[in-house]
Amino acid sequence: MSTTDHPQTDGQTERVNQVLEDMLRAYVSKKQTNWEEYLSILEFAYNSTKHSATGYNPFMLMHGFQPHSPTAVGFKQEKVEAVKNxxxxxxxxxxxxxxxxxxxxxxxxxxxxxxRRDVQFSAGEKVYLRVPVDSKTLKSGVCAKLSPRYCGPFTISRRLGEVTYELELPHSSKVFPVFNVS
Known part of the structure; x- marks a missing residue:
């Protein structure tokens, strides 16, 4: 069971819930009393949207084809007034x-x-790494308040994208070595 104050599900489910909340916010009236009317439309929209991780939409992966969207149906020639509306x-x-x-x-x-600023590095350069507040492996010392905010310098082993780099970290760090420039 998951509640707002105590999320007890995995991160993916929490993220889906956030997306659905954002989608509902775009549709509901100012009074927010008609949100149930849009759940089926939002379900269709979510399940027919291509996900960046898989490159496919969930409907395609489940059924093997893309459904016809209600917006693809021409409502100009529709004879039933309720459907047209x-x-x-x-x-x-x-x-x-x-x-x-x-x-x-x-x-x-x-x-x-x-x-934002446009910063580019090349392999072999040395950079400092900002230590996250909750980091256990990159902090030094007993008192978290007195630990340095940055550690390093670390050597850049390669550039992976426009803003992502892989660093040569010590084996004892237990941190994934890919970081964003920011």
């Missing part, structure tokens, strides 16, 4: 969600970009 409402909600996501991304970019 549903599809029009669905398209409006999707456009609203897209605008909300774009606004959120732009807002996050606005606050994050001033703090």
């Amino acid at each position: 549903f599809l029009e409402d669905l398209n409006q909600m999707i456009e609203h969600a897209k605008r909300s996501i774009r606004q959120s991304q732009n807002r996050a970019r606005h606050y994050a970009d001033p703090h």
Whole structure:
């Protein structure tokens, strides 16, 4: 059993719950009383979205084909008025969600970009590593408050991506050797 204050599930389930909460937030009214109406649509949207880890969407992996989206069905030639209204409402909600996501991304970019800097290293250079607050293996000394904030210098063994590097750490560190520039 998992609650808000005491999450008792794995991290993947917690992350899925966060994604579904964000998706619900984009759809519900200001009163937040109609969220149950959108669960089936959100389930469809989540299960038909390609995941970065697998490269496939869950529906494709379970059933072997991609389902037809309600938005792919033309509602102009639809003769049943209730279906036509549903599809029009669905398209409006999707456009609203897209605008909300774009606004959120732009807002996050606005606050994050001033703090970013373009830093590049090459193999063989030495860098300092910021010690996380809860690190047991990289801290030195008994008192956590008096431990240094940075340790090293460590040699860069290779560049893995635009912002990720692999460091040559001591075998006693028990830390995964790949780090982000930030």
